[in-house]
Amino acid sequence: MSMIVNRRDLDFLLYETFDLESLLTEQRYADYDRESIEAILDLAQSVAEDKYLPIAALLDANEPEYVDGKAITIPELKEALAAYKDAGLCTTGYDADVGGMQVPDMVHQAINGMFVCANGPASNYEFLTQGAANMLIACGSQELQDKYLPKMVEGEWFGTMCLSEPQAGSSLADIRTKAEPVGDGSYRISGTKMWITGGEQDITENIIQMVLAKIPGSPPGVRGISLFLVPKVRVNDDGSLGEHNNIALAGLNHKMGQRGSTNCLLNFGETGDTIGYLVGGENQGLANMFHMMNEARISVGMSAVQYALGGYLYSLDYARNRPQGRPIGNKDPEAPQVMISEHTDVKRMLMAQKAAVEGAQALMYYCAQMIDKQKTSKNEEEQGRLALLLDLLTPICKSWPSEYCLEANKLAIQILGGYGYTREYPVERLYRDNRLNHIHEGTWAIHGIDILGRKVSIAGGAAVKYLAEEMAATIEAAAQWPELADNSQRLAKAGKQIQETLQAVAQSPDPALALANATLFLNAMGHVVVAWMWLKQAIAAHQGLVGANADDRAFYSGKLAAADYFFRYELPRIDTDLTLVANLDSTCYDLSAEQFVGR
């Protein structure tokens, strides 16, 4: 059993649930068939298992060190990243016209997922590069692309995203980094950026920082933010490296988890001129950044899923091999012990992990499929519909796994007991690593306000309507299996509860009160969407069961059991949340800071 991927389940998602094969018939993916996709996945799995996984604990125990303004990483990290690059896996996410492999996003996600599961902190360097490069592709001038993109696509140079500042984390309106025009079209960047993953490292010769900054005289707040490409080392016109661009590493953050990624405090323009280049239009920085934000946020969700997958696979393997105790009712102390996977509460903890991991994973592939359809569809109406659905689901993709896949990691520790609490086993590390995901790329609260305050009402509520239509279609498809009737009814009821809640919220006289329980709405909406994903998987499982062999029957019946688990153990929990949201409960809204502890 691999500890980084369940290929049987991946097949189930890609082919049986989300129909990758029909996507492969599109012109865009004409180079690929199922066999060649398998070969790429095999390659990725072997690099992830052989190079990334074995050094994960080592990297955690030997975090990067700050020495004389440099961030020093261990050589094993450099070797692992080189293996990834040498295998050409950097290029899976790019189109052919910029030198990429142009595989479907579903496949790209599957590949990246294996690397996160094997060693997320090592993967961050390359994945942030992909985000930065995609931003450059989407908004950068041809000149900038020609100069910087090829090296980023090849993995020769890494990239970053520099948004936050020490005094401005969630509130980008308050950033202070300045960009003053030099006169030749470039800008002099000055200011301090915080929380920059990969902002400094000793792995690549150059680092391409994508930096949010304000041009003097621009409007206050987010409407005055522009985006700049700022290289660590200046690049000459012939492509050779020039002088250092005066980005100083002021310090490294020492984190609870994700220790293998450098996380930096950077000073721009302090030791000399730091030159940057405008990407996209002046004052369009936030819009340009948000261009990539959906992708980044879905990546965060995927990463939360994969950390939990690691814990799930490890704890499952452990539970199947650790003898302890006897079944309830067997009081004979001389009877042999059973494997702990026989104890009902261990099964419950495994099932809770499976339901969270595989439910959230399905959502990730559903969104990846939509991204692929956006790229292949010629129908403008369909593209609009896909864009709205993706917009609506993005906060769920980001936040639901950050919460429930972290809970899964918590349960993985619990299954291993005392051993799980030690650093000799990976489950505690995965838990620490995963705790970040609720914080970066927008906190849980911010996504709650995003979905309830904005996404549910854009285009006159069209996204919610489209989602309801999609869910109804799944319920209809499920109708041919009477065994799914109960779960279908539960999903239909939950969908209705969401609608009623939205109607109640729309009546609020006070817009701030309407959003007082937005986080709870996001939580409940996530449960409904994941339940829907489980109904989709249950349909695929029933289809698969027809004529399946014994192994496959166990697999499919496990999918059906996990669907039942989610509908019975998880979905009903939305009642409390939605009641509070619909009632415009003001218990928290009304509080003043003095009430918490008294004098």
Added chain:
Amino acid sequence: MSMIVNRRDLDFLLYETFDLESLLTEQRYADYDRESIEAILDLAQSVAEDKYLPIAALLDANEPEYVDGKAITIPELKEALAAYKDAGLCTTGYDADVGGMQVPDMVHQAINGMFVCANGPASNYEFLTQGAANMLIACGSQELQDKYLPKMVEGEWFGTMCLSEPQAGSSLADIRTKAEPVGDGSYRISGTKMWITGGEQDITENIIQMVLAKIPGSPPGVRGISLFLVPKVRVNDDGSLGEHNNIALAGLNHKMGQRGSTNCLLNFGETGDTIGYLVGGENQGLANMFHMMNEARISVGMSAVQYALGGYLYSLDYARNRPQGRPIGNKDPEAPQVMISEHTDVKRMLMAQKAAVEGAQALMYYCAQMIDKQKTSKNEEEQGRLALLLDLLTPICKSWPSEYCLEANKLAIQILGGYGYTREYPVERLYRDNRLNHIHEGTWAIHGIDILGRKVSIAGGAAVKYLAEEMAATIEAAAQWPELADNSQRLAKAGKQIQETLQAVAQSPDPALALANATLFLNAMGHVVVAWMWLKQAIAAHQGLVGANADDRAFYSGKLAAADYFFRYELPRIDTDLTLVANLDSTCYDLSAEQFVGR
């Protein structure tokens, strides 16, 4: 604002909610009045704040090292423990006849709580000593007590509890450590013990290990376990230290949190004879250990509360001082930012922490009050009633804070955002520390089976009946405040749900199926009990509001808001759990290990 205790709240619990003053009129506590108790609490707070708190991060970053069979700890730890000892705080929990201060258990808990909050890993050494010494007092011969107890009470020697073995964690029936009679009344101990906190250290000259082992020829399983006192260094008849007793440190466990406590793998009798002395009768070891287990389990719960209190106080202070963002609806980017404690979701996260911490804390003091009443009551019937109630509540005391106070720690990190994820701030450390509490002293699942499989039915269900009576009395007392009617009704309904669930479970044809969702029952029952604690606090708050000044009005209204929060945001969540328990839902029970991942 202190970061280790809210003295205003402690007063509220001790005096306004649980009437410490009337307890102080008992003969047993004749030496104390409110003033002298305050002085002891002041002393404890100053030692905890001055000596324990400042080294907490240092101790976490410098865990004990294994060097040539020894466990080396940092000197700052030794200094802190010496300050605690020199202040005489070791003795608060013991009766006067063994040299203790004989303060009420409520006060003893309050003192220990401050030290856990300041630096739990440092506190473990002394608290485990108290557990071992109490076991010796309860079950040991006068001779053993005379020889070992005074040094333990004074904090001169530390003590441990050695239950688990590498192959036997939760399943004590399967321990293999042997105790062979030497012939002079002592025993030769051989075997390996695992997870022994404080099992080896370089702080005290001697360590008194309380070890579970089997005498050859004793019955199989738990009925053949005996308890032994096994000193690290043998003690001569005149009390001087003799030879090393051949307990070898085979290794230290490296944990996610609680890093400052040594956690040891110990080999007994490997390098020479290890001599031990029987404590209590042969084969009575488990009963004797369980004698102290309620106390140990309530201590674990208290410790889970205190780690969360640390996170709560820190994140509250941070939220009141960190400007970020603007109120919803204020779109002017030039308006000043507000403190994050003004954002509703931050208030929610603070309130969730307050509701968990102060709700669980009330439960701890309620139990401590019962222990005090057991010690002072002359009425046998009352003592029996108190014993049964404590038995019933113990699994809740242990497990509910281990779950919900850990969630509180998670929210404290969230409030600090990226900063909370770094090791420069204490909130991530407290989260790591607290993750242990669901594992040791019986896992969550074991306590679930304990409560649903045993505690609810002992003495013909008397404990549940007594609990229902106590809850009814609180509801009756609340009747004079119409504002509490809604919460009272919710509590009455929840109590009825528990009763109905128990009736349904009693009908199960299969005892194993009856317990299939025992963990969920424990979870729900914990919510009901904590809700009851909030109703108790709400009554005390209403009493306090009469004639209160402005500061106190804020404090009391905060208590009422927290009660409302718990009844509205938390208590309704029991519906899902209790429905599953009552339905004898077999989704998890029916699973086989093959269904999880397939081939």
